[in-house]
Amino acid sequence: MGMKNIKGCGLGLRREFLAEFSALKKKPDWIEITPENWIFIPHRYAEHFDEIMGSMPVVAHGVSLSIGSPEKIDKSFLREIKTFLDRYNIQHYSEHLSFSTLGGMQTYELLPLPMTKAMVMHIGDKIKQVEDFLQRPLILENASYYLAPYSEMAEVDFLNEIVEYADITLLLDVNNVYVNATNHGFDADAYIKQISPSRVAYMHMAGHLEYPNEALLLDTHGEAISKKVWNLLERTLKKIDRPVMIERDNNIPPLKELMEEYKKLSKIVAKRGTK
Amino acid sequence: MKTETAVMERFVQIIQNNEELSNPLHNRLQVYRDMVQYRFVETIENIYPILSSQLGPKMMHDLIREFISIGAKNPLIVKMAEEFGDFLRHHAKLKSILYLEDLLWFEYGELELLSRSFKDAQTRFDWNKQYKLSSSSLVRNVSYRVHSSEFDSLCTSSLLLYYHFDEERVYFEEITFFAQQLIDMLEKMTLEHSVIELAQIYELDVEILRESVEKLVTKWCNQRVLIKFTEV
Numbered sequence: 001m002g003m004k005n006i007k008g009c010g011l012g013l014r015r016e017f018l019a020e021f022s023a024l025k026k027k028p029d030w031i032e033i034t035p036e037n038w039i040f041i042p043h044r045y046a047e048h049f050d051e052i053m054g055s056m057p058v059v060a061h062g063v064s065l066s067i068g069s070p071e072k073i074d075k076s077f078l079r080e081i082k083t084f085l086d087r088y089n090i091q092h093y094s095e096h097l098s099f100s101t102l103g104g105m106q107t108y109e110l111l112p113l114p115m116t117k118a119m120v121m122h123i124g125d126k127i128k129q130v131e132d133f134l135q136r137p138l139i140l141e142n143a144s145y146y147l148a149p150y151s152e153m154a155e156v157d158f159l160n161e162i163v164e165y166a167d168i169t170l171l172l173d174v175n176n177v178y179v180n181a182t183n184h185g186f187d188a189d190a191y192i193k194q195i196s197p198s199r200v201a202y203m204h205m206a207g208h209l210e211y212p213n214e215a216l217l218l219d220t221h222g223e224a225i226s227k228k229v230w231n232l233l234e235r236t237l238k239k240i241d242r243p244v245m246i247e248r249d250n251n252i253p254p255l256k257e258l259m260e261e262y263k264k265l266s267k268i269v270a271k272r273g274t275k
Numbered sequence: 276m277k278t279e280t281a282v283m284e285r286f287v288q289i290i291q292n293n294e295e296l297s298n299p300l301h302n303r304l305q306v307y308r309d310m311v312q313y314r315f316v317e318t319i320e321n322i323y324p325i326l327s328s329q330l331g332p333k334m335m336h337d338l339i340r341e342f343i344s345i346g347a348k349n350p351l352i353v354k355m356a357e358e359f360g361d362f363l364r365h366h367a368k369l370k371s372i373l374y375l376e377d378l379l380w381f382e383y384g385e386l387e388l389l390s391r392s393f394k395d396a397q398t399r400f401d402w403n404k405q406y407k408l409s410s411s412s413l414v415r416n417v418s419y420r421v422h423s424s425e426f427d428s429l430c431t432s433s434l435l436l437y438y439h440f441d442e443e444r445v446y447f448e449e450i451t452f453f454a455q456q457l458i459d460m461l462e463k464m465t466l467e468h469s470v471i472e473l474a475q476i477y478e479l480d481v482e483i484l485r486e487s488v489e490k491l492v493t494k495w496c497n498q499r500v501l502i503k504f505t506e507v
Binding site: 039040043044064066068069070074099101102103106109112113114119122147150 | 276284346350393411
């Protein structure tokens with residue numbers, strides 16, 4: 001299932017380089033924005049933001065939906081998201097397979113879910129509610145996790161079962177596959193092999209960090225993409241021919257540096273023939 | 276979902292609270308605890324830098340940890356800082372910090388103005404106009420001159436915060452009560468009538484008063500502190 005208007009390579013748009021981005025002659029093919037960061041648009045960014053949003057294909061990638069929480073969907077939050085998506089006519093909305101809220105209390109982090117059959121159904125039913133409310137399909141991302149509390153199935157099976165049950169598409173985060181495979185001792189390529197290409201909407205690439213004093217990779221989005229993750233992407237692209245983007249949220253470098261990474265991504269994707 | 280809910284509740288309870296994690300497996304719980312705490316600390320210290328330095332890192336971090344255990348309610352992290360402000364206002368340990376309310380307003384006010392988008396059109400000076408405070412400005416009486424780092428002596432003053440459109444930052448200015456009264460009056464009557472009324476209240480010469488009010492209101496119009504008043 002392809003995404004209308006979203007083709008080739010994308011970049012996560014951040015406030016830190018908004019004006020510079022606006023002035024770029026050769027922009028990325030598309031951008032991804034985090035709606036929670038733009039619901040209140042500061043005056044100094046408003047003009048550039050509106051100009052960019054009106055001139056490029058956009059995907060909204062949320063962080064606060066908390067799809068796995070046991071409680072009902074927060075309708076007032078969803079209303080804010082819908083208003084935002086409608087205002088900019090954004091059709092593509094993705095979120096994380098995780099939870100961040102419990103009993104109405106926020107942690108502002110993506111927390112790991114018990115990977116069980118009951119959770120598959122719970123999330124599947126909530127996805128329907130979200131889609132009905134937003135009047136748009138929900139794309140779900142495989143999140144990174146450092147613990148798998150009370151899990152009765154492998155992550156990839158959990159992901160596939162949700163995708164099938166809710167009939168949705170995936171945002172396949174290649175860095176998260178690598179990070180999770182390293183942290184939990186599974187084969188990243190075998191994981192990718194089990195993902196149905198037709199169920200992938202688009203893909204993420206990001207950097208990670210080695211956690212000091214422990215054999216643990218942290219999905220920080222604050223570093224350049226590692227060679228091993230680039231290699232995994234190349235192998236993934238042989239199987240999954242979908243748009244890919246770079247997601248950088250922390251230690252944001254000058255746009256020039258990010259665009260170098262973007263060029264590298266474009267070359268890899270072009271080699272595969274997806275552009 | 277009963278077991279799953281119980282597991283998730285226990286998980287959140289562990290990362291929100293400070294119970295000791297002795298099992299080596301728990302190192303990964305500590306990772307989550309650190310991530311959550313870092314997120315709160317980073318946001319709160321960026322928004323309340325003066326308060327953070329006044330309270331010191333230990334007390335601030337203890338308060339943040341306590342706030343995490345109670346839980347923020349708003350899904351938007353930028354709004355979490357406002358909730359943290361309310362948490363501090365009602366905290367028993369901070370009852371003796373008399374400047375707290377003023378400092379919270381001063382520091383959060385800056386964020387509030389920086390987060391807003393403004394549509395108010397700039398207006399020109401006109402004696403026959405009514406004006407109102409723009410959405411790019413905030414005014415309040417403060418009991419402590421927190422803007423000048425004077426935290427110990429009670430000294431009531433009136434403070435104006437405004438967004439500077441060219442420099443894209445927030446400035447503050449101490450204004451007189453007279454000026455604040457003028458702002459309040461301008462929503463009810465024209466500038467001309469406001470000056471006449473203020474001259475009567477303060478027993479001042481209208482012509483002399485006109486001169487200083489013209490300068491002040493012209494400046495505020497240029498800064499977009501005052502905008503044209505329109506009845507809703």
